[in-house]
Amino acid sequence: MDLKDLLGSPESVKRGLPMPFVEISLARGKSAGYVEEVSRAVHDALVAELNMKPDDNFQLIRQCDPNEMVFSRSFRGGPRTGNWIVFRITDGVDRGDRAKRRLYKTLVRLLHEGPGVDPADVFVMITLTPPENFSFADGVIGSDVLAAEALEAARDESAVRSAYTRAEMAYALTELFAHHDRDLILPMLRDDFVLDVPASLPYGGEFVGPEAFGNFFAGVPGGSEVWESFESRVDQVLGGDDHFTVQLTNRAVPKATGKMRVFHNLWLFEIAAGRLAGARLYADTAAATTD
Known part of the structure; x- marks a missing residue:
């Protein structure tokens, strides 16, 4: 067999990597306490509804000037105010509609109970990306992290696997x-x-x-x-x-x-x-x- 015939395409990973990464955009001028409560609300919602590990907490928070936040006050919801907040959540696993519905409801509830955000001002986007698009540290591809964690868990459980x-x-x-x-x-x-x-x-x-x-x-x-x-x-x-x-x-x-x-x-x-x-x-x- 010729060596060229043995070369396939790069191996793709079939399973996802559960690791939501959160970007939060909100109006400038909020107090440190307000921003902290917003951060905690989305983290607690992810832990409660998507089974995220409590220490799996990665967020980037951006405060924007009024001219940097362009949005409709009434399109598909509202009325929105100057307290509009955008949550962009990048995840490696598709959790399904039911889990996402629970996440959205829990998030708006925690934001309303904590920093007092009106539910109409909460905008959420979830995007999916495969594990190979993550590298958490040291230049290690996310698919290797996923495989290592799965194999380590199996070894800890002394599990005998057939595949x-x-x-x-x-x-x-x-x-x-x-x-x-x-x-x-x-x-x-x-x-x-x-x-x-x-x-x-x-x-x-x-x-x-x-x-x-x-x-x-x-x-x-x-x-x-x-x-x-x-x-x-x-x-x-x-x-x-x-x-x-x-x-x-x-x-x-x-x-x-x-x-x-x-x-x-x-x-x-x-x-x-x-x-x-x-x-x-x-x-x-x-x-x-x-x-």
């Missing part, structure tokens, strides 16, 4: 090659998993089952008998209909030559019924270069 999401598999593969972490991927392997490494390599062969896979990746393939040093960088993890491909750039010093070489590998992982069924290494040694 895994594609996002979880992609994250586990990244952790395997980027950080040599086998713990996440081993439960995803079928009992009859087959790892196929070209026999032309010093560490080649066929390795059957999760235990053999774990032993193979316990260190650098081939170990100190083959390499003086070996470093890998994950270029990308791509998903097709029934497989993943992991593209690596390696910088290594083989013991046979003692010279630094840069070369690219591609791993093909087969998917079957929500589990990883097999893997094969395609080693592009012909493209290796010497520094």
Whole structure:
């Protein structure tokens, strides 16, 4: 199989990331206490009606001059006043109509009971975005955060799962090659998993089952008998209909030559019924270069 045939489109995440981000726009000149009550009202409504975690609180609050707030006093509601407030909520999960109805009603009630905002002055927009459009910190994509949280929760519950999401598999593969972490991927392997490494390599062969896979990746393939040093960088993890491909750039010093070489590998992982069924290494040694 040609390497180009193995490359699929970037893996998309099927599940959402529950993390509402709130932008609040209101008239300038309100007291600090008023702004704090508005902030608390929307946060409490999200916790109560969308099951948001209490410490999951990210808001940007903007106070606007009168000429920066342009709105109809009566279109589809009202009458609106100069106390008009806009809430823009970006979420990663579609909560459904019933949850949104509850959120809107709870929000206007809390705003009326707290800072005294008239319900007619409350304008809410909810937009959805997939997890890969979030990065909470450190340049980590949101889909990796979602997968890590799901896998960690399953591990805490000691749950035995028969299938895994594609996002979880992609994250586990990244952790395997980027950080040599086998713990996440081993439960995803079928009992009859087959790892196929070209026999032309010093560490080649066929390795059957999760235990053999774990032993193979316990260190650098081939170990100190083959390499003086070996470093890998994950270029990308791509998903097709029934497989993943992991593209690596390696910088290594083989013991046979003692010279630094840069070369690219591609791993093909087969998917079957929500589990990883097999893997094969395609080693592009012909493209290796010497520094």
